[in-house]
Amino acid sequence: MLMRDQIKAAVEAVLFVRASRVGKDELVEILDIPLLELKEILQEMILEYNNNVRGGLQIIELDGGYMLCTRPAYSDILSRMEKPLRKRLSAAALDTLAIVAYRQPITRAEIEQIRGVKSDRIVNTLMEKGLIEEVGHKAVLGKPVLYATTEEFLKVFGLTGLKELPDLEES
């Protein structure tokens, strides 16, 4: 049985190793502690990370899991870093992503309606890049595929969640 501090350290190690979101179930299994305790500990950790002036990292809660990322305060410095492989996105890709991000889940026909252009190729490209994914079928004639943004989308745009996107109606 681990002590509370050890659990925290273990959580940090686990989140660090996995570069993406780690589900609560998985954490419960790895750490062998009850879900309730896990949640409690993570709430504590999230606060501690936020109050730690010396730390450059934060824990975010995302889709029923947790993920480690940097704090926004250091975005200037980090953007000076050489990126191993920056995915360059075309303007058309960005337009389409913006539409999917705000209207998800959305069908391809709906995307095309808003953009005014055929969008099958661009939708496929975004799928291949892992920025959007199929999440089901719309319950209308033809059962068209519904698309939504992925975790990779958040990573590429440095978002801690979809709620961070600016409000549509404001502008």
Next chain:
Amino acid sequence: MLMRDQIKAAVEAVLFVRASRVGKDELVEILDIPLLELKEILQEMILEYNNNVRGGLQIIELDGGYMLCTRPAYSDILSRMEKPLRKRLSAAALDTLAIVAYRQPITRAEIEQIRGVKSDRIVNTLMEKGLIEEVGHKAVLGKPVLYATTEEFLKVFGLTGLKELPDLEES
């Protein structure tokens, strides 16, 4: 100019983002501080990380650079993590697999004919992943290789046999 605590936080963020070693030169450039100061700060940080019982991470000095990694104390826990990453197949892979599954045994030229695009790379990838295999040669000019799906394919798609594939004629 950054305060010392801010520099530490920035270093942590930089080391975190780059999943591998970051050279001293690069750190000097990114942080815009003298090398001497950088070394001093990193010595301090290494000690702090080592003394922090709540932390699961450590900084190590490596080949003229620094790297963030987990502390050995948590290797047990981390080894429990090594659960296979669930990986989805790309749309191109899925398309190709579908064609092989329904039309097997099939040559690469025939696959390309249906897909309308060059498919050597994707066929190789599917071979590497063990989802399709060579099963012979077609008795036509050039004796092209015939491909078919494997047992691994059935496992991945949760099928007990090829007859379980949804019927094409149904709809």
Next chain:
Amino acid sequence: MNYVVDLEAFHGPLDLLLYLLEEQQLEIYDIPIAVITDQYLEYLQQTEELNLEHIGDFLIMATYLLNLKSRILLPSRVEIREEEEGSDPRAELVQRLLDYKKYKKLAEYLLSRHNGDLPRVFFRDSEDEMTGIEELVGDAAQLWRSFQSFLRDLPDTKEKFKLPQGDVNISEKMEEIVECLGQGNGELILQDLFQGVISFREALAFFLALLELIRLQKVEAVQEKRFGEIKIRLQVAV
């Protein structure tokens, strides 16, 4: 305006329309349809390269604009009762443009986040996808769907996709057209040419033959008034 227009620079007809409006500081809410339609068409005409796949969506918008323009210009007697009173035929276009503009703004926002111009967080680089073994997941329904879509694109019925069998020959058709013209006072209405044509391929051959004759200046095609009949005439040798 005699510069070459690059349609490829616009992501679609809405993008081009927004550009035209912004360039002249026109209000989206009160679009002068007639003006904008003319400018839009002018733009299309100036486009040097006609990439049909790309321009298709632009043409759809062009017909939509023309339709809108005619509805606004012509005082309609019947339709007014059908449409709700006071409804502006431009409303739909206005809404689409406003929507599109909104998403464009968001796209700009995403771009600046991408570039790190806005405070953002960073995640770990994950190029070397961990040491773990990867487990593939898939589902059979996906396979089926994927294959279905190929079947749809494939030529499944034989009649529809017969290989050329030399049954139609363009130079033959050219002779036929000239002969026809010779019989009927050297003049024919375009549609008459296609009388008795049974297959799509034959119609196509006729059309190509006609184009070729026009190119060779053996015949000319004249349309005397807008939307009027197109007449085909034998050119008198000079």
